[in-house]
Amino acid sequence: DTAVSQTPKYLVTQMGNDKSIKCEQNLGHDTMYWYKQDSKKFLKIMFSYNNKELIINETVPNRFSPKSPDKAHLNLHINSLELGDSAVYFCASRARRGGYGYTFGSGTRLTVV
Amino acid sequence: AQKVTQAQTEISVVEKEDVTLDCVYETRDTTYYLFWYKQPPSGELVFLIRRNSFDEQNEISGRYSWNFQKSTSSFNFTITASQVVDSAVYFCALSENRDDKIIFGKGTRLHILP
Numbered sequence: 440d441t442a443v444s445q446t447p448k449y450l451v452t453q454m455g456n457d458k459s460i461k462c463e464q465n466l467g468h469d470t471m472y473w474y475k476q477d478s479k480k481f482l483k484i485m486f487s488y489n490n491k492e493l494i495i496n497e498t499v500p501n502r503f504s505p506k507s508p509d510k511a512h513l514n515l516h517i518n519s520l521e522l523g524d525s526a527v528y529f530c531a532s533r534a535r536r537g538g539y540g541y542t543f544g545s546g547t548r549l550t551v552v
Numbered sequence: 553a554q555k556v557t558q559a560q561t562e563i564s565v566v567e568k569e570d571v572t573l574d575c576v577y578e579t580r581d582t583t584y585y586l587f588w589y590k591q592p593p594s595g596e597l598v599f600l601i602r603r604n605s606f607d608e609q610n611e612i613s614g615r616y617s618w619n620f621q622k623s624t625s626s627f628n629f630t631i632t633a634s635q636v637v638d639s640a641v642y643f644c645a646l647s648e649n650r651d652d653k654i655i656f657g658k659g660t661r662l663h664i665l666p
Contacts, residue, residue, distance in 0.1 A: 470652065472653070479658070480591070480641050480658070480659045480661070481656075481658050481659070482643065482656040482659075484653050484655070487652055487653060489652070494652050495652055495653055527595065529597065531597075533654075536647070536649075536650065536651060536652050537583075537585065537647065537649045537650075537651075538585045538602060538604055538647070538649075540585075540587050540599050540602050540654070541597075541599070541654060542599070543596065543597040545595070545596050546595050546596065546597075548595075
């Protein structure tokens with residue numbers, strides 16, 4: 440059983456399209472995250488939800504909109520995709536703040552052409 | 553503000569050599585947690601270790617060891633007798649006790665040459 444699963448694993452799309460990435464965790468964790476990893480491997484937090492409530496919203500273009508229908512799911516919708524959105528997007532979950540580490544999904548490689 | 557610095561962008565060593573990956577952190581909190589993650593070429597992010605700010609004991613796990621020194625705000629990672637399978641990007645990370653997120657260093661790409 441995969442603890443944090445993301446779909447799709449690869450996504451190739453044209454500029455201007457709208458796309459979604461889905462994430463589900465079966466660990467019973469309260470908090471979920473989206474991170475973006477750029478071509479230089481830098482991991483930057485985008486959003487976090489705790490029990491369906493948005494708690495972190497970093498400086499991300501408003502073309503990116505997270506949605507959490509329940510605490511086990513956190514989806515990422517991206518409107519009007521741009522070339523610079525090409526990256527690997529990681530979903531993660533965490534039991535609680537503080538000393539608890541993340542469990543990451545396997546990542547979604549988004550390529551905008 | 554919290555910050556993690558991994559000054560070594562890329563390291564190459566020959567198999568069986570020992571290698572140390574440096575990590576320096578900044579935080580104003582007295583209670584915080586430090587982590588190391590590994591990202592092999594396959595791309596997944598794998599948790600390696602967590603250390604809290606009150607526990608400065610060094611840790612050893614097989615060929616891996618970690619040296620936590622609060623006096624120098626460092627949490628260095630050593631691989632002994634490196635193997636080709638250790639080739640990966642390694643991330644050091646920090647979480648403050650009251651913070652909802654973990655921040656990552658920029659990573660060190662480690663190449664183990666056969």
